Amino acid sequence: MKVAGYLGAVCAVIGAVFPSFTVIVIIAAFFPHLQPGNKILLGAFAGVRACIAGLIMVTAYRMLKRSVKNVLEAAFIILCLVLLISRVNPAFIIIGAMPLGCLYVAWTDRRLKNAEKNLVSASNANGPNEESTAEGKGGEK
Amino acid sequence: MTHLFLTFVKYGLLCFGGGYMLIPLLLSDFVGEGKVFTSEEFGNLVSIAQVTPGPVGINTATYVGYLQGAFLGALLATFGLVVPSLILGSAAVTGINRWKDTFAVRGILRGTRLASIAMILFAVTVFWGMSIFTASIPWNYLIKWVTFQHPEAVQGFGFSWEGCLICVVCFLLMLKTKVPTTVLILGSAAAGAVFALI
Numbered sequence: 117m118k119v120a121g122y123l124g125a126v127c128a129v130i131g132a133v134f135p136s137f138t139v140i141v142i143i144a145a146f147f148p149h150l151q152p153g154n155k156i157l158l159g160a161f162a163g164v165r166a167c168i169a170g171l172i173m174v175t176a177y178r179m180l181k182r183s184v185k186n187v188l189e190a191a192f193i194i195l196c197l198v199l200l201i202s203r204v205n206p207a208f209i210i211i212g213a214m215p216l217g218c219l220y221v222a223w224t225d226r227r228l229k230n231a232e233k234n235l236v237s238a239s240n241a242n243g244p245n246e247e248s249t250a251e252g253k254g255g256e257k
Numbered sequence: 258m259t260h261l262f263l264t265f266v267k268y269g270l271l272c273f274g275g276g277y278m279l280i281p282l283l284l285s286d287f288v289g290e291g292k293v294f295t296s297e298e299f300g301n302l303v304s305i306a307q308v309t310p311g312p313v314g315i316n317t318a319t320y321v322g323y324l325q326g327a328f329l330g331a332l333l334a335t336f337g338l339v340v341p342s343l344i345l346g347s348a349a350v351t352g353i354n355r356w357k358d359t360f361a362v363r364g365i366l367r368g369t370r371l372a373s374i375a376m377i378l379f380a381v382t383v384f385w386g387m388s389i390f391t392a393s394i395p396w397n398y399l400i401k402w403v404t405f406q407h408p409e410a411v412q413g414f415g416f417s418w419e420g421c422l423i424c425v426v427c428f429l430l431m432l433k434t435k436v437p438t439t440v441l442i443l444g445s446a447a448a449g450a451v452f453a454l455i
Binding site for chain 1: 267271273275277280281282285300301303304305306307308309310311312315316319320323324328331332335339343346347350360361363364365366367368369370371372373374375376377378379380381382384385387388389396417419420421422423424425426427428431432438441442444445446447448449450451452453454
């Protein structure tokens with residue numbers, strides 16, 4: 117699906133960024149203090165902050181629903197959240213999540229493979245092969 | 258200036274999963290006592306970034322960059338945030354079919370996806386502290402309270418029913434209907450202004 121190559125990517129990014137860049141720079145130049153003294157304006161800002169809280173909640177809810185598949189994943193998210201709340205630098209959390217994710221994927225892959233193998237051997241031997249399932253799970257932990 | 262640029266390159270590298278991911282990263286570097294913004298100022302900044310057309314993450318970066326180093330700062334921050342994803346994006350387009358099934362790529366994507374959900378939930382708690390509560394959520398107090406340690410009372414922390422109302426209404430409208438974000442934001446601004454007058 118190559119449309120216009122690398123130059124195309126650069127142009128697309130500049131095109132996407134330029135208008136909002138201009139608008140933001142103008143706003144930042146004329147509204148530098150971010151702390152309006154006007155009561156009505158303060159109220160409006162409080163309203164928008166509440167709205168954004170709602171919008172982020174929607175994003176969070178959709179991501180949770182789509183991505184979290186089991187208790188282990190939920191526990192990992194809670195662990196990350198606790199670390200974030202205790203002011204651990206989020207950069208470390210993202211970087212730390214990468215190798216952990218690899219381990220996790222390797223583990224689930226192997227479990228899947230073992231399960232398939234068991235299924236094959238079970239249908240061959242005409243009976244469930246429980247011992248090797250337990251071994252496959254225990255060995256990885 | 259170089260520092261500003263590199264900071265945003267770092268953010269660009271770490272922002273898996275969307276613009277809101279930038280909020281916890283910015284919070285830890287720019288917001289708090291002795292740093293650039295108070296949490297209220299930061300909330301207003303993100304509000305402006307959200308109202309302005311364009312991606313929230315990039316708008317926030319431009320704004321922070323402008324406040325840090327005027328026009329050049331805005332340019333460097335925006336550019337810094339975009340460069341890593343530009344390079345990674347191009348790499349992904351050329352290599353995605355070859356690598357997407359390797360366990361390293363799947364593992365990194367899986368791990369960062371789960372971590373970014375935690376980041377976005379954290380962003381939610383931070384914005385609650387600026388909207389449905391009158392101050393950021395006092396976690397230390399809560400921990401002590403849960404563990405029966407008789408904490409000292411927290412000053413200035415309270416519940417704002419106006420904020421809570423706006424937040425819940427926006428959440429439900431966004432989830433259940435197809436009201437455009439801009440309408441929601443303008444409506445909330447109007448509602449907030451009206452509540453302030455009453």
